[in-house]
Amino acid sequence: MSAAPTAIAPADLLEAARVSKAWPFEEARKIVDRLEREGGPDRTVLFETGYGPSGLPHIGTFGEVARTTMVRHAFEILMPGVKTRLLCFSDDMDGLRKVPTNVPNQEMLANYINMPLTRVPDPFEKFPSFGEHNNARLRSFLDSYGFEYEFASSTDYYKSGRFDETLLKVLAKFDEIMEIMLPSLREERQQSYSPILPVSPRTGHVLLVPLVARDAAKGTVSYVEPGTNETVEVPVTGGNCKLQWKADWAMRWAALGVDYEMAGKDLIDSVKLASRICRVLGAPPPEGFNYELFLDEEGKKISKSKGNGLSIEDWLRYASPESLQYFMFQSPRAGKRLYFDVIPRNVDEYLGALSAFPKQDVRERLNNAAFHIHHGNPPAEDLPISFSLLLNLASASHSEDRDVLWGFIRNYAPDATPENHPRLDDLVGYAINYFHDFVRPAKKYRAPADLERAALEELAARLEAADADASAEELQNIVYDIGKNHPFEKLRDWFKALYEVLLGEEQGPRFGTFVKLYGVKQSVGLIRRALAGEDLSKA
Template sequence: MRTDAYFVLPLDWCTTEAERLAKRPETTEQFTEVRFGAGFGPSGLPHIGTLSEIVRTAFLQRSFGELTGRPTRIVMVSDDLDALRKVPESFPRQRMLAEHLGLPLCRVPDPFDEAESLAEGVNRRMLALLADFEIECEFVRSSTAYLSGVYNPTILEFLGAYGAVNELVARSVGVIRRRSYSIFMPISEATGRVIEHIRVLEVDPSTGTITYEIPEDILIQRPGDEYSVEPDEYYEGEPIGVPATVSVLDGRCKLQWKADWAMRLINRSIAYEMHGDDLADSARVVTRICAHLERPVPSFYKYGLFLDDLGRKISKSRGNGFDLGQVDRYLDRASLLGFLRLKPKRNRRFAPVLAPDLCGPAYRKLLRMITACSPVDLFSAREFAVRYLGRAPAELDQVWAYYCDFVRSARPPFVPAPSEAEFLHALGHELSGLNAPITGRVLRALIPEGLYPIVYKALTGAPRGPRLTTWLEITGLERSVDLLRRCAAQTL
């Protein structure tokens, strides 16, 4: 695979960040493993934002390791214990998914019927991407970490400082939401739902429990809805206004995501993590939590957002932008990694129609050549590339796909006039009967000067192209004649 070069080439931002990280006290011990964090929510198919975070983290990991010689590890966490709050627009079986709103993602059926849960189906796709890009990391499922008790010691720290930590996070939400906000969210034994709107009545760090109730005097707005509902409608089947005591350990409660982010960073001694510009405020909350608990604050790196062709943020739930399946169709691996390594702090549009701009001059040059030559298939495109460029570039398959989908498909179909159709039919007949090589002199004898654009339109869809003798040679006489006859048949 040709990806290694992009991990070892000098990367200015990686070098700067590696040097910055190397100066932190907790990373100066020669044999202490330095851990890089990454996380994602498996509520939708992995997109370019998910991929960029882990790829750029791998860039930095490599740069840091080469600079310091210290052992490193990437820890990637899938927050599969989080609730399904909204049905992703890009998923099938929308009605079925709507029936499982509020359940942890690891307990929602897979709408593709390929895995034991929605989250696990997304996890498998993410693991396949990691393998494809040859990125080694420790892959952690939140559900496993919570249920196994791995997080228990850190969760107890949060419980012991509940009042202060809850207040730190609550400041980042709206005034109305604060009325039923808690960093601890019980997972209901009755319905299996994540209970996100509670009022904590008592905290007992000695037993690791909280006593809470779902308030009766609040309104809850469903994500994406314009109206609010009563608690008994939103939490159907749950006791409303009734105190309940539950352990916060062993997966019986989940931390709200900002607190969860801080908790896993502390628990796993993460020294460095990247995040999108849209999470800048949340990263500041995490920083305050770590400082309050007197734990090392990880180094954060804020990167720009990926936008679709309309300038909207690419969203897992909306499914807009550049699907990673499309990425392989239009971008070769080297072009994609080159795009991800450049100017990570800038917001970047990322859509199929923008592929030439994403990939750079070499891609655009090859596209111009293919557009000018109008090959009939990939084999012919390769022949033209070898003839005019001296080689078939590695990105030829992706440029050919882009040409077919966005250039050739945009050309209006050519329907010749009756006289033009008769000429094309006759030309096809003359060419098919030739026993000598097709030279420029032969073509000039068969095609009047003013009718060359008609021939090009019939063969390529465009009024001009490469030298016609070259085009016919590469395409083949039999196929060329067939194109002429098929075009003429639309009128005759």
């Protein structure tokens, strides 16, 4: 382990934060300016994230909470002493509009189309409703990671009356809201659109129907019940109505006084519309920014209902929550594939950020992802072996035994143990899982060509003759020399041959480091078996 970083003096931290170009500080300064426009910071600042529990929560939902938490921490550095809250709001009163494809009991769910999600039975049969199941699943992960947040249910807020005052404002401002919304809709949708959706007393459905009458004085709306000719009058308050989501978003901002909420790039136009509605309701819209969407393996947008891309549970089988936070921190305005093959690189880059932190000055630290992931106090860690190298070690040894892998690790770092390097021990477990699920099934060994065979024979002989205590750098020089001494068109062709012939992969580690870790004797044996035509997949 490396030495703990020197603490940053508060005055130096504040000075650096005011000019930092790290995106959380850029976002936080928007909120500082907002408070200054109001005349001072004498109130609690409210951060919000929204979640639609119409499908299982995916990793993008976690990302929004993680990123908002980073902005919140940056703001608390810029405005020490100002109280903040983070509200994770679930729109669980929304009607179920389609059946997700990645859940059981789909035929049962089809009977509950248009019902509020908190009145749809849980297809997993674990909670009173589908909405509560998905809420619990999200909260479980957020709690396990230690996020500081408050959870809010749309159903609870509507039915308890917390939104009643603002809902009456929506009714009073109905025509102005319609003027904002109608130009954004297709002509056909304009004929039936209403920002206020009655909840049918007869069926319990959240109805997408036009209103036939409104009474602002009474606080009611009227509609024709589908399937009947009956005109029904219901209050807009008390959970008897639900707003269309753009109007709902604006109503929530106004009712709760939200100061900051980010959203995906696909919602830019929706943010603009909701902001206009929020102003009509007499409140300033929150600050925020639009992040780029996550894409799956095929470059398609990740969807809760389809279940494509990675789940939260998927990532945590192969890597730590901190590495997932690192992925979320990097370039939030750039589109990124969120699939299994991004995990190893993000693990190693996160570990690199941890290792670099103690050596950096205050401004560099504020640009380091580790600062934002660990709220300014990252652990002291400098691991002797990368995650990618561990994967190659598991690949070469074909071992899924922690003790075996630790035996190899001690060849490279004699003082390393699971007890004094618990994070490295975690990585060993992650590497075994990743190797078992992805690396082993994808291995494709090939026999060496004549040119490659001659170079491999020389490599085996040179390694056998190497000093027993040769360093990784000295071993790497041997590999380089052999590549230069043989007529490869490009030096990288030699390394590509090493990976494909010995590891069954197209890419691999710095080979001298790998030999040092795996062991010179074991590496020579691997080369000899490849030259003899043995099936290395069964080694």
